[in-house]
Amino acid sequence: MAWISLIFAxxxxxxxxxxxxxxxxxxxxxxxxxxxxxxxxxxxxxxFAMKTLPMGTAYAIWTGIGTAGGAISGMLLYGESKDWRRIVFIAMVLGAALGLKLIS
Known part of the structure; x- marks a missing residue:
């Protein structure tokens, strides 16, 4: 339940x-x-998620989702650059969040 709350956060x-x-x-x-x-x-x-999950993990995933999501919404809604390098780095942020989930 904490992971679901964290994703929605x-x-x-x-x-x-x-x-x-x-x-x-x-x-x-x-x-x-x-x-x-x-x-x-x-x-x-x-x-709520931090009641169960370690603070560092929860915060890193929360900011990762917010960072990547903000960049993607900027590309989709506000015409920001869709350069392939930008997309690679967004994928790296999401990959790091997934990695934290896998080791937690």
Whole structure:
């Protein structure tokens, strides 16, 4: 259950990060509400996961999902570079998170 919570925490982290960019572009209250909600749910789920998982592992995976997801959402939603090297490094971040899961 902790791993599922951690994955969802990372997904809500992605939402929060994506809404930061949207808020800068649109300046509307819906983006602000989604930003606060995304980060709020993310922190609650991370705290729940850390009751069982080691702090270092949980935090590394949470930030990895948020980092990779934020970069991917930037490419898909905001026209950021899709250079193959960027994609390789995003895959490395996700591979490191998977590696931490496998050894934990």
């Amino acid at each position: 990372g997904v809500f982290e992605m939402l929060g990060v994506t809404m930061i960019n949207k808020l800068h572009k649109d300046r509307n209250w819906q983006s602000l509400v989604l930003l606060i909600t995304g980060f709020g749910i993310s922190f609650v789920l991370l705290a």
